[in-house]
Amino acid sequence: MTYCRFCESKPVEAWFGSWCSECRQIKNLCNVYGYERVLEILKKCCIRNENQLENKIRNHKERLPSIPEEIETECDGDESYEKPKTRAKKTK
Numbered sequence: 001m002t003y004c005r006f007c008e009s010k011p012v013e014a015w016f017g018s019w020c021s022e023c024r025q026i027k028n029l030c031n032v033y034g035y036e037r038v039l040e041i042l043k044k045c046c047i048r049n050e051n052q053l054e055n056k057i058r059n060h061k062e063r064l065p066s067i068p069e070e071i072e073t074e075c076d077g078d079e080s081y082e083k084p085k086t087r088a089k090k091t092k
Contacts, residue, residue: 006019
């Protein structure tokens with residue numbers, strides 16, 4: 001079995017090919033829009049620098065509701081664990 005030359009993890013699309021179906025789509029996009037343009041878009045959209053990472057973490061923390069201290073202390077040990085109540089059918 002021959003593997004894709006790009007991702008090196010999936011089998012090639014055809015016995016005479018060099019690319020899997022997903023990598024062929026990436027290659028076709030690069031042929032249409034240009035390799036430099038696609039690489040520029042990937043760098044701007046997918047790769048984050050240190051400031052962008054810190055902003056992402058800070059924004060995520062601001063959106064999360066804080067947990068009250070009394071609940072945090074109750075959840076510390078296994079002793080306070082209670083089985084969750086569900087709406088299971090009652091037996092007769």
